[in-house]
Amino acid sequence: MAPSFNSPKQELEQGICGQHGWSSRYFQDPSSRWCVEVRWGVGPRNGHVFVSDDVSDGASKAGVKKGHAAAAAVAIAGLRDIVHEANSKPTQTIEKAFGAQFDLTCFVMSGPEGWAKLWEMNPTEVFVDVEGNQVTPPVLVQVCVSGKQHDRSLCLLEVPNIHGLSDDMRRLLGDQSITKVFCDGTSGADRRSLGIDDSDNYVDLEDITSSLVGATGVNRGLARIMNLAWPNPAVRATKDTRDKESVLFFAAIEQGKKPRLKGLDEIPDRIRRYAAMDAWCTMMAYRGLRQQAQHEGLPMTE
Structure with a gap:
């Protein structure tokens, strides 16, 4: 109807x-x-x-x-x-539309080995997402970095402990030479949970999209931004309703209904993959918007 x-x-x-x-x-x-x-x-x-x-x-x-x-x-x-x-256009979930590309091109890592690889890549911009952003530190932090060859990327996952973020994560977030890219909207909850303030070097996909496509009364969200960044004549990407399982998993931890995680192995594989893919999609959306802006001769932000 x-x-x-x-x-x-x-x-x-x-x-x-x-x-x-x-x-x-x-x-x-x-x-x-x-x-x-x-x-x-x-x-x-x-x-x-x-x-x-x-x-x-x-x-x-x-x-x-x-x-x-x-x-x-x-x-x-x-x-x-x-x-x-x-x-x-028939609709496809982000998972169905982009999941195969994610699996083929993104290497998910963690711990000292993951951080060593990230620093070796010497990034000038990183793409950040968090789960459980109502507590500080958050329950999970995902950081995606694009390789020199754009068909390869790294996604690093970190489970902060009760004492806070790792030294490497704090170094990354505090480095003013590295731009942190979020899809956090106007609430800023992701950034607040990481201790990032307005003086830090960050940009938000919602703001970039508003600059390029015009402002909206409500946040677009990552799925709509992906459609604008990568217009597909055949399909339209939508948020996967199964993401609710992931949201509920992390919400139970941030609300104290379940204990804090001690390691990534406590996160079910599918939920861990969804989390990594969120940071990867933030990178892909930013890349698509930048390509379109360059093609049109437009600045990324006003």
């Missing part, structure tokens, strides 16, 4: 843009006509300004509401073919 919406703006925002991670921006042109710019990808080719005939007063709440509705109605009609194409 198709969802029902209370207004054209709600349909545009929730039914279209929210579903796909697209952005919308309302404004009045020099003739006072209400417009909305919708962007569905990186660069001017992947966006359009839809212009209504409505010239309602932008200084009044009622006028803004009416103007936004009018512009949204024009956009919905104008986007019909693009929305149909996007919605017609």
Whole structure:
């Protein structure tokens, strides 16, 4: 059953843009006509300004509401073919869409051997994800590093103990010459759990995507960012609902319902793989957005 919406703006925002991670921006042109710019990808080719005939007063709440509705109605009609194409794609979980590539190209390591390999790679940027971010230190930290050959990467997994992060992890996070890339949204919980503050050298995929594709009212999340970073004409990647098992596993630990982990061997193989793949997907999304930005001649951030 198709969802029902209370207004054209709600349909545009929730039914279209929210579903796909697209952005919308309302404004009045020099003739006072209400417009909305919708962007569905990186660069001017992947966006359009839809212009209504409505010239309602932008200084009044009622006028803004009416103007936004009018512009949204024009956009919905104008986007019909693009929305149909996007919605017609079969969906695949991130695991199904990218899992084989992850298994083939990413080496998952831990401990002194993993850290030795990471430092040998001499990274200038690393891709960080954490599990159990409501406690400090978090329950698990995943760090992905791209090799000199882009078809190879390393994902290092660390289980912090009750005393905190390892010396190597603290060295990495505190190194101002290494950019830490997160997909953490506006909450900043991942960074807070690691003790990273605003003065540290980090960027966030949510901010980068907003800079390139336009801001949204809610976080896009990694699956939608992956679709924007790697547009696939055949399929649309979605979050795997089985991730709930992983979330519940780490939540039980951070909430004190289960004891802290003593080692990676206490994490089921499938959950450990999901965690590593999250950091790897952060790297892949960043790589895809950077390639598109370079192709369009755009900076990664404004």
